[in-house]
Amino acid sequence: MKARVYVTLKEEVLDPQGDAVRRSLGSLGFEGVDRVRVGKLVELELGAVDRSAAETELQAMCEKLLANPVIEDFRFELEG
Template sequence: MKARIHVTLKNGVLDPQGAAVRHSLGALGFDGVEKVRQGKIIEMELTETDAGKAEEQVKAMCEKLLANTVIEDYAVEIL
């Protein structure tokens, strides 16, 4: 079973990488971009065959390692 995790900064947390991307896009002539927030996607293959258990496991992984839950949100997709 495959899982995809989207990790993004929480609203209100400064995103200097997003700001740098927005600035660079403007410098390249892509006007009209007002805000950029960047994050990461993690994909993994799991041996678990039950979707509910897989989601539970991946959420535990996010809480313990994959996301800094103080400043980041995460969303889990089981594919």
């Protein structure tokens, strides 16, 4: 079963990488980009066949390793 995990910085956390991307876009001539936030996308191939077992496992993976819950939010989706 294929899963996608999206990890993003919490709203109140500063994102210097995003700011750097925004400035670079500006200097390349892309005007009017108000805000850029950079996060992570983790694609996993899971052995689990049961959807709810996979969801429980993914939740634990995110809390323990894939995201830092102090500064990051996460969400995930399962395919198939």
